[in-house]
Amino acid sequence: MGDLYGAMVKGLGYVVLAALAGAAPAAWSQVAIEELSAEHRTLGDHTEFRFPLVRGDTETARRINTWLQVSLLERFPGGPGETPFDAVWPREGEWTGVTYLDYQLVTNAMGFLSIVFNGEYTGAYPSAFSQSYQFETRTGRPLFLATLFTEDGVKELQGRVDAMQVHDIDAFLQAAQPNGLDQEEAKIQADLYRECRENVRTGLYDEREWQLRADALVMTRGCGFPHAVRALDDLGIEESRFDYDTLAPWLSEYGRCLLVEKRADCPPPQPGYQGVFMGEMDGRFPVTLVLGAWSGPAWYAYDKYKVPIRLHREASRDGALVLTRRDEGETTETFTLRWTGDGDLVGRWQRPGRPPLPVHLH
Structure with a gap:
């Protein structure tokens, strides 16, 4: 998405839709969310982009809004542009750029915020993407697995998910699949799953999408078939769910405080290189x-x-x-x-x- 910086779409305004996400924040553990929304004039009828904005002039709000907008919109909050999406939208009359963007508020409670974005980027062909973000709501700092888990705990969690995926692939390959594929398609499908299995086993899938739900961490697993053969991915995206009590032995002191004990006085995690x-x-x-x-x-x-x-x-x-x-x-x-x-x-x-x-x- 870096090559999209500076793209401008003229003549489009944006609307700020005030809407609280969930209940009104009664404690430090929740944040109030507004919505940034705009329609792109040349991408088809009523192509609306939606993006969350944490309300308030606090360091927490600034950190969350800055991290999200720099990550996905390549802009700083309040920066120049007729809409928040100018830098990543296709230029008028062109198709290269982010052609769809929406979000879902996963969790806004217990000291953390979890948001997932779904979008589509069009280059040579459309490519869908999904990206999840988690934040500690007292400081607004982004949360990572390395923030919440010990080093061994991260390896244990990823190892469990890898084992689940390898098991699913092996079971699929060993079963007779009456899926209507011709011989060539069946071979392509099997080769792609074998390649995926090998990548998982050799640790090439060390970064997985994950979300913090109210009572569990959910990590997704999938093989990410190329766009041209995506229809052959019968396994698709699957979820591995781990409740926080189960994760407790793998969590760091900070992770246990935030996720298991659900305390409001957890010492902020040490800032890292992100x-x-x-x-x-x-x-x-x-x-x-x-x-x-x-x-x-x-x-x-x-x-x-x-x-x-x-x-x-x-x-x-x-x-x-x-x-x-x-x-x-x-x-x-x-x-x-x-x-x-x-x-x-x-x-x-x-x-x-x-x-x-x-x-x-x-």
Whole structure:
């Protein structure tokens, strides 16, 4: 989706539809959700795009909204454009771009928010995608399996799901399938499932879609057949459900506090190498940095302008995080940052030939 940045669709307004997701938030564990909505004029009749927006001017709301919009819309909240979808929509009269986008609020309770997006991207041909996001609602930080589980716990969970998928594929291949396929189609189907099984066994499917439900973690598994032969995927997408008590031995201290004990006083997880970081450059210029979003390794914006600037992540230099902006192959600015003990990022920003400016983000 990175090649879509900057695409503009003229003459389209957007509507903000105020609608609370679920019950009104009575505690810190829920957030209020509004809806961003717009119709694309050239994609067909009533092609409506829908996107959630966490209401409020808090760091929690800013982090969640920034992470989602940078990941899926390649924009910072409130940035330029006639609609929130300008950067990813196809240009007028063209088809390349995101041609469908909608969301479902999975869970908005017990200290975490879980949202799944379903969409379609059209390049050479349409390609459907589904992407889930989870957030801790006290800080707005994104949640990952590595946040909630111990290192061994993540391996155990993924191993269980891998074993389920291999079992399903083996059972399918061993059974006589009266599915109406001709000989060539049946061979293609069997070869694709064998390839999928081998990929699972060798760990190539180490990143799976997962969601936090009110009482269980659900992880999806599937083989992702190519678009041209998707109709041959009889197994499709299946779900593996694990209730939180079952997961307890694999969870980190933070994961148990949040998911099993359902406490409101869980110490925030230590920030990792992914997330939204806010602060100042030279103590004068408020900036927001996004690391590890779905749309690319790093983006930042000056809070005053909210124009997204794409950064490249370079090889670490003595443990420092190095991010560069490039223009026609030349580096035009560089962030060199280090992690502090409390999870902040401190360092410097510099343009070639100019003095560096200090940076402090949290």
